[in-house]
Amino acid sequence: MTLPSYSNKLIGASVLLGLVGCSSLYTHHExxxxxxxxxxxxxxxxxxxxxxxxxxxxxxxxxxxxxxxxxxxxxxxxxxxxxxxxxxxxxxxxxxxxxxxxxxxxxxxxxxxxxxxxxxxxxxxxxxxxxxxxxxxxxxxxxxxxxxxxxxxxxxxxxxxxxxxxxxxxxxxxxxxxxxxxxxxxxxxxxxxxxxxxxxxxxxxxxxxxxxxxxxxxxxNDLPPSYPENFTSYARLDAFGNIQNQGTAFALHNLSNSNTPNGPVSYPFLWGTHQSDVVQWNASAPNTPVVGPLARNIGEVVGVFGGLSIEKAPFWKRLFGIKTTYSSTVDMLGLGQLETWVKTLKSPQWPEQMPAIDMQKAASGSILYQTQCAGCHQVIAREDEYKLYDAIKTPVAEIGTDPITAWNAEFHQAKSLVLEGTKEFILAGDKFKAETDAISVPVNGVVGIILKDPKTALKAGLMPLGDNAKSRTKSLVEYAELNVLKRKKIHDPTVNNTGKKENGELNLAGLVYKARPLNGIWATAPYMHNGSVANLWETLQKPKDRQTSFWVGNRNFDPVKVGFVNEAAPASKLYPSPSSKFEVLDENDKIASGNSNQGHDYGTDLSDKEKWQLVEFMKTL
Structure with a gap:
């Protein structure tokens, strides 16, 4: 059977997208x-x-x-x-x-x-x-x-x-x-x-x-030759960097207006995403119903070929104060349907075919979890997974994990070009200067996409909305103001405008990483936001004792340490192994920027017996 040939053939006034009481208008995508x-x-x-x-x-x-x-x-x-x-x-x-x-x-x-x-x-x-x-x-x-x-x-x-x-x-x-x-x-x-x-x-x-x-x-989006070939590789990507560059280099039509995407992260799991008050590893985006999920998802599409283009408005539009126009291929109704499904997704439970969980060990581990983990990673019963929750935001300097992802999102700069002099959120925010935070450009594009077709945006935003989300419903303007506050820089007097201190150290003031409930955590290796720790057992080891090299990409599961087996996946007849080595250290045996496995030392003072109990309990989540 052959495949037949395929055909080769404005910004408006302020629209409030958070309408309390309209949740029953649309329950599914046509x-x-x-x-x-x-x-x-x-x-x-x-x-x-x-x-x-x-x-x-x-x-x-x-x-x-x-x-x-x-x-x-x-x-x-x-x-x-x-x-x-x-x-x-x-x-x-x-x-x-x-x-x-x-x-x-x-x-x-x-x-x-x-x-x-x-x-x-x-x-x-x-x-x-x-x-x-x-x-x-x-x-x-x-x-x-x-x-x-x-x-x-x-x-x-x-x-x-x-x-x-x-x-x-x-x-x-x-x-x-x-x-x-x-x-x-x-x-x-x-x-x-x-x-x-x-x-x-x-x-x-x-x-x-x-x-x-x-x-x-x-x-x-290529990395400089100084970076190893497998720096990004399997199981992780600098999504923030790609989205930034899609805005600054491609949407603004200047390919040199980019930043190196050198802060890769492990892809986050989706269950519980819709219910959280914030999203992104650095907790940078308010997840307010209607506007929040739609804006978050549009931003994701921008990063994966959403065709965002920001242009100078034609002369006749500029007479009415419209300075820029926005176009994209984003399907907002499709996003609304996808978010509706994600909202109902539950975490996976440990399969019966796997070695049975030792419930006595798990019971002891549950007590340890309360003292070692629950302060950041709250326990949510499976029947409560659809309830809203506020994620814990831990300062990057306090948790001690690799800071590059959070720092890049905050301090990467780019030229604003055609956006110079326009408001960051079109209807709200400060005006763009000649140089701006790089992330502000795709965020501006997301707002432009929403305002270009507010009727469709409203319909898409309402699709996943349920009664329990009304308390967080916001207008587009309110959402913009929240976003500004989330990304407000807290400057140290010794820090220059590059985001570094006088001694060259990164300024981490005000930067946070998000901690979320660990439902289904057993199925989400490798761990830490940057995928730098192979399995749950390794997360409980003293940072100095953790593995500095392990294989990523092999799907064979290790039910004891809870992660993937540390060996290369087998090659096929035609292609090499679908796996690569994750290396914490660079060629000089120094921790590579972006690859640090340090920090997050919670639970690392426990005895080995207690650590195994804690791992056993996390299998039950």
């Missing part, structure tokens, strides 16, 4: 399949059978979460379907290749016609053209393997290697563009019955233009 007219391909390779844990989602919700578009557009869907890897005829989307990149292969279906991995969704633009883009499932779904059984964990942090994926995509497109024979195979598959020398030439021009854009994004 969702439809954008793949109805695309014939599914027969799956070319076997997809592993997975055990699905009970997390309050049925089969339809799971599939919807995997493949509902949020407006992300990487390249045209047919291109991704037929693109080959750079050095062979093997398809880029093949199960073996995507498994090497750490993504979870799936069978073809009506909503996944090209048999793409979980989280690679079809999106149709306003012209009817089909694109492939990532949805949140690509980064927040995982598989744990134990004694031949594969467990699918919804909302868990992925082990995928986004940087490797994008590097290989850029290389593959460059190779296809440069090799006439390779391109001809590609063109005949994409164009099918519409193939001709003329149509192939048009496709080549479009393909070359897209290959350049992909290469530009890869280059802007």
């Amino acid at each position: 969702w439809y399949s954008e793949a109805e007219n695309i014939t599914p391909l027969q799956s070319e390779q076997a997809v592993p059978k997975r055990v699905v844990l009970e997390q309050a989602w049925d089969k339809d919700i799971r599939k919807g979460f995997w493949y509902t578009s949020q407006g992300s557009q990487i390249i045209p869907y047919s291109w991704f379907t037929w693109l080959e890897v750079a050095d062979s005829k093997d398809l880029f989307r093949s199960n073996e290749h995507m498994n090497y990149l750490g993504y979870l292969p799936m069978r073809s279906s009506k909503i996944n016609p090209s048999a793409l991995p979980i989280g690679f969704a079809l999106n149709t633009d306003k012209k009817g053209d089909a694109w492939v883009g990532m949805t949140c499932a690509a980064c927040h779904t995982n598989q744990l393997d134990y004694q031949g059984v594969k467990y699918l964990i919804e909302g868990a942090p992925t082990l995928a290697n986004f940087v490797l994926f994008f590097d290989r995509l850029s290389i593959a497109m460059n190779a296809t563009n440069a090799d006439p024979i390779k391109f001809q195979r590609f063109a005949k598959n994409v164009l099918a019955e519409d193939y001709s020398l003329e149509s192939a030439a048009k496709l080549k021009a479009s393909f070359a233009s897209m290959a350049l854009k992909i290469a530009q994004r890869q280059t802007v």
